[in-house]
Amino acid sequence: MEKEFRTLEEVTIRFAGDSGDGMQLTGTQFTNTVAALGADLSTLPDYPAEIRAPAGTTYGVSGFQIHFGSTDIHTPGDTCDVLVAMNPAALATNLRLLRDGGTIIVNEDAFTDKNIKLAHLDANPLEAPGMSRYHLHRIGISQLTANALADMNLSSRLVDKTKNFFALGLMYWLYNRPIDQSIRFIEEKFGSKDKDLAEANLRVLKAGYHFGETTEIFTTRYDVKPAKLPPGKYRNIMGNVAAALGLAAAAKKAGLDLFLGSYPITPASDILHELSRLKNYGVKTYQAEDEIAAICAAIGASYAGALGATSTSGPGLALKGEAIGLAVMLELPLVIVDVQRGGPSTGLPTKTEQADLLQAVHGRNSEAPLCVVAAATPADCFAAVYESARIAIKYMTPVICLTDGYLGNGAEPWKIPDADELPEIPVTFATDRATFHPYSRDEKTLSRPWALPGTPGLEHRIGGLEKQHITGNISYDPDNHDFMIKIRAEKIERIADDIPLQEVDGDEEGELAVVGWGSSYGAIRTAVENCRAKGHPVSHIHIKYLFPFPKNLGELLYGFKKVLVPEINNGQLIRLLREKYLVPAVGFNRIKGLPLGSEEIEETIESMLGGENA
Amino acid sequence: MPETKEAAAPEKLTIKDFQSDQDVRWCPGCGDYSVLAQVQRVFPEFTHKKENYVAVSGIGCSSRFPYYMDIYGLHGIHGRATAIASGIKTANPELDVWVATGDGDGLSIGGNHMIHTARRNVNIKILLFNNQIYGLTKGQYSPTSVLGQITRSTPFGVIDYPFVPVSLALGAGATLVARTMDRDPKHLQEMVRRAEQHHGTAFVEIYQNCNVFNDGAFLRFTEKETRDDNVVYLHHGEPLVFGKKKEKGIRLDGFTPTIVNIDGGKYSIDDLLVHDEGDLTLAFILANMIHNPELPRPMGVFVSLNRPTYEDQLAEQIQRARASKGEGDLQALLDGEETWVIR
Numbered sequence: 027m028e029k030e031f032r033t034l035e036e037v038t039i040r041f042a043g044d045s046g047d048g049m050q051l052t053g054t055q056f057t058n059t060v061a062a063l064g065a066d067l068s069t070l071p072d073y074p075a076e077i078r079a080p081a082g083t084t085y086g087v088s089g090f091q092i093h094f095g096s097t098d099i100h101t102p103g104d105t106c107d108v109l110v111a112m113n114p115a116a117l118a119t120n121l122r123l124l125r126d127g128g129t130i131i132v133n134e135d136a137f138t139d140k141n142i143k144l145a146h147l148d149a150n151p152l153e154a155p156g157m158s159r160y161h162l163h164r165i166g167i168s169q170l171t172a173n174a175l176a177d178m179n180l181s182s183r184l185v186d187k188t189k190n191f192f193a194l195g196l197m198y199w200l201y202n203r204p205i206d207q208s209i210r211f212i213e214e215k216f217g218s219k220d221k222d223l224a225e226a227n228l229r230v231l232k233a234g235y236h237f238g239e240t241t242e243i244f245t246t247r248y249d250v251k252p253a254k255l256p257p258g259k260y261r262n263i264m265g266n267v268a269a270a271l272g273l274a275a276a277a278k279k280a281g282l283d284l285f286l287g288s289y290p291i292t293p294a295s296d297i298l299h300e301l302s303r304l305k306n307y308g309v310k311t312y313q314a315e316d317e318i319a320a321i322c323a324a325i326g327a328s329y330a331g332a333l334g335a336t337s338t339s340g341p342g343l344a345l346k347g348e349a350i351g352l353a354v355m356l357e358l359p360l361v362i363v364d365v366q367r368g369g370p371s372t373g374l375p376t377k378t379e380q381a382d383l384l385q386a387v388h389g390r391n392s393e394a395p396l397c398v399v400a401a402a403t404p405a406d407c408f409a410a411v412y413e414s415a416r417i418a419i420k421y422m423t424p425v426i427c428l429t430d431g432y433l434g435n436g437a438e439p440w441k442i443p444d445a446d447e448l449p450e451i452p453v454t455f456a457t458d459r460a461t462f463h464p465y466s467r468d469e470k471t472l473s474r475p476w477a478l479p480g481t482p483g484l485e486h487r488i489g490g491l492e493k494q495h496i497t498g499n500i501s502y503d504p505d506n507h508d509f510m511i512k513i514r515a516e517k518i519e520r521i522a523d524d525i526p527l528q529e530v531d532g533d534e535e536g537e538l539a540v541v542g543w544g545s546s547y548g549a550i551r552t553a554v555e556n557c558r559a560k561g562h563p564v565s566h567i568h569i570k571y572l573f574p575f576p577k578n579l580g581e582l583l584y585g586f587k588k589v590l591v592p593e594i595n596n597g598q599l600i601r602l603l604r605e606k607y608l609v610p611a612v613g614f615n616r617i618k619g620l621p622l623g624s625e626e627i628e629e630t631i632e633s634m635l636g637g638e639n640a
Numbered sequence: 641m642p643e644t645k646e647a648a649a650p651e652k653l654t655i656k657d658f659q660s661d662q663d664v665r666w667c668p669g670c671g672d673y674s675v676l677a678q679v680q681r682v683f684p685e686f687t688h689k690k691e692n693y694v695a696v697s698g699i700g701c702s703s704r705f706p707y708y709m710d711i712y713g714l715h716g717i718h719g720r721a722t723a724i725a726s727g728i729k730t731a732n733p734e735l736d737v738w739v740a741t742g743d744g745d746g747l748s749i750g751g752n753h754m755i756h757t758a759r760r761n762v763n764i765k766i767l768l769f770n771n772q773i774y775g776l777t778k779g780q781y782s783p784t785s786v787l788g789q790i791t792r793s794t795p796f797g798v799i800d801y802p803f804v805p806v807s808l809a810l811g812a813g814a815t816l817v818a819r820t821m822d823r824d825p826k827h828l829q830e831m832v833r834r835a836e837q838h839h840g841t842a843f844v845e846i847y848q849n850c851n852v853f854n855d856g857a858f859l860r861f862t863e864k865e866t867r868d869d870n871v872v873y874l875h876h877g878e879p880l881v882f883g884k885k886k887e888k889g890i891r892l893d894g895f896t897p898t899i900v901n902i903d904g905g906k907y908s909i910d911d912l913l914v915h916d917e918g919d920l921t922l923a924f925i926l927a928n929m930i931h932n933p934e935l936p937r938p939m940g941v942f943v944s945l946n947r948p949t950y951e952d953q954l955a956e957q958i959q960r961a962r963a964s965k966g967e968g969d970l971q972a973l974l975d976g977e978e979t980w981v982i983r
Binding site: 058062063207252258261262263274279307310314316318319324326328329330332334349443446478482484487490499 | 726
């Protein structure tokens with residue numbers, strides 16, 4: 027029968043299943059295909075820390091949400107329109123995220139008594155009265171998959187492993203996306219290693235697609251037109267990949283070798299994985315024995331003339347604290363990428379949080395100021411890391427670049443920059459023995475010279491003990507220590523002269539400024555845009571440079587009657603703003619391991635404005 | 641693996657070239673002075689350019705070493721010298737990187753980095769000053785302090801079983817492992833030379849007297865009167881002979897080293913254990929001699945093995961990647977695999 031097409035401006039789909047069901051792969055495949063057709067998008071992988079939790083349990087459920095559309099997409103969506111649930115546990119844990127009237131597609135074959143019990147449900151949820159609020163499609167995905175592979179003589183375990191491709195194929199059909207990209211992927215990924223597996227996956231993918239065509243369950247197909255993004259060449263990119271490319275690009279532009287010292291930690295490890303592939307770019311990756319060795323090796327590499335970098339997450343940043351202080355004292359360039367996760371302690375390793383800001387700004391013994399930069403979106407991780415490297419080299423200082431689990435694993439279309447147009451990163455090494463002093467300073471930047479071992483005549487010693495100004499010799503002189511503490515701080519403050527002024531989305535003064543940083547960008551932007559569309563006098567200030575702040579930030583804040591600071595922490599940026607600018611800011615703090623939702627921010631904005639505007 | 645060194649320095653370096661202008665601040669009589677002097681004496685023999693030497697250290701008395709050498713130096717943080725040095729060497733393999741560390745710095749707080757550096761076989765030279773005590777923090781016991789030792793933090797005696805640094809280094813996979821003493825300058829110089837000539841991680845334990853907090857810990861081995869009967873020097877291909885008149889030797893009884901007299905009795909020099917620097921099993925047996933107080937303490941190179949270094953293998957991977965994929969192009973990297981154009 028002929029199916030009707032409906033065009034949607036935007037849609038949010040959530041894939042959920044066992045962590046062994048390949049939901050992340052399914053989501054990523056769907057995302058890449060959607061991206062290549064030119065829609066704007068934002069994704070949120072949501073997976074458990076356990077690699078393969080027992081099948082069927084609620085704590086083993088892995089989810090992947092994609093929000094895409096022909097309009098500007100800033101967030102992965104607070105709720106979803108479509109939920110693909112591969113078993114009862116996936117349905118039970120994800121149903122709260124489905125909007126009323128949304129669509130559910132379930133693998134009906136997985137709703138066995140055993141699985142229902144594993145999900146801690148008393149009865150089959152498909153039969154629950156509440157289901158009438160949704161469009162429920164019960165599809166025997168397991169059986170249909172088995173039918174497609176009936177003549178291949180495969181083990182039932184292998185057959186079961188391919189069923190995610192059935193769901194993927196069906197979703198391609200339903201949302202009018204071609205399956206070519208995934209066919210190419212399957213051929214490349216499995217073709218050479220396991221011909222049977224490749225063949226099985228291809229068959230099941232096509233079976234899912236054709237099922238949509240022939241079944242009478244679906245009477246309507248949907249289409250999402252390309253978004254009106256600025257002209258240019260695009261790719262889909264995850265934040266961790268963007269961060270890795272930012273490091274590699276900065277080193278290349280600076281004419282330095284990149285050295286990444288790193289210790290595996292969720293959710294930052296992909297930066298290490300990505301860079302370890304780039305040997306032909308001269309990138310050296312060093313998987314150290316621990317977080318401390320990782321940063322110390324990077325400090326050593328910077329000392330020897332490479333761009334030293336280290337990637338980690340919160341607990342790792344804590345371990346690196348002493349070595350960061352050493353880098354502050356040595357005044358060597360160093361980029362520290364912190365992909366924040368839920369804490370404290372081990373916390374929620376696979377979930378997102380913005381709670382390392384104060385650790386980044388203050389988390390070292392004594393006075394150890396450094397520059398802190400934060401990325402706002404997955405693709406922005408590139409620019410934020412690149413900028414961190416530029417500042418680290420120019421000011422001979424460690425720079426902490428904050429991203430988080432949502433940014434690191436989330437993806438969005440990225441307008442690929444022209445390599446030739448990336449900002450230059452000039453590097454000067456000291457060579458003149460007549461004028462060289464290890465701790466003399468550039469008049470403007472206050473940075474000290476970078477003198478590499480191997481340079482004749484410049485043999486000198488540096489270390490963690492306090493330095494005498496200019497000579498760099500050990501000094502216990504009280505006045506010298508006071509001077510050095512203050513000049514190290516002044517050097518970091520002067521970075522404010524070298525960064526862009528703070529921009530505002532909306533009017534530069536008014537009733538309310540919503541001030542954010544990091545990954546809450548999309549949610550705040552969506553909320554503020556919606557409120558402005560309703561006529562509310564609200565603006566959005568999103569801070570990328572957290573230490574030092576842009577020079578105009580104080581003036582901007584004073585232009586608003588009220589300041590709202592939404593954060594995924596218990597109030598960290600708000601403390602820095604109150605302390606520096608004495609503004610009576612109000613916090614909005616949700617620390618659930620999830621990105622902030624735009625609707626809850628919108629409600630908060632309206633209630634803050636409501637009192638006066640009502 | 642053959643040594644790859646740059647062309648010999650044009651001017652002959654002397655001991656003065658390695659003495660920095662900083663006042664040496666170790667306690668008078670400290671064994672560290674001897675280690676510094678022997679290193680400064682031997683370095684001019686080597687063929688590196690002066691600017692290619694780098695000394696790295698952590699925290700402790702021994703870790704002041706870089707300040708007193710007129711070469712590039714980095715005085716790091718407690719325990720991390722080997723990690724910092726590994727980064728330096730990996731970033732620039734042309735540099736000749738030396739680590740000065742102690743039993744606390746290198747085996748306690750820095751124990752993890754020590755074993756992993758050895759395992760990777762980064763081509764750096766580690767001088768471990770072992771004085772069996774914490775000096776800079778004023779007299780607490782260290783991981784090499786002996787059982788029962790009275791220190792400021794063990795008024796009733798040490799109850800932690802000590803590390804044998806040589807055994808630890810062997811177990812961790814260091815490719816050159818040696819032991820020497822501050823009071824035996826010639827031997828110390830020779831061990832520094834051996835470390836320099838080695839291509840891979842060289843671990844040299846130096847018995848070093850702390851005359852303030854643990855004076856005389858190694859007297860039995862260092863003093864003329866007792867040294868001959870308590871020390872056996874290891875020489876590759878030669879039998880283990882010791883004693884004032886070279887009248888004693890070490891014979892293997894199964895896997896157990898035993899002392900035998902070779903002055904005309906049942907045994908002759910032909911019955912003695914012959915040292916082989918290439919035999920790791922033998923090295924462990926020799927390292928374990930420390931557990932029998934009757935046996936003399938072996939000094940010298942326990943083992944010297946050839947294994948590819950970390951930085952050489954990394955350079956090779958980079959070279960191979962460049963040969964097969966070409967020098968990386970930044971725009972291609974940014975573009976990735978799938979792109980689309982919006983007009």
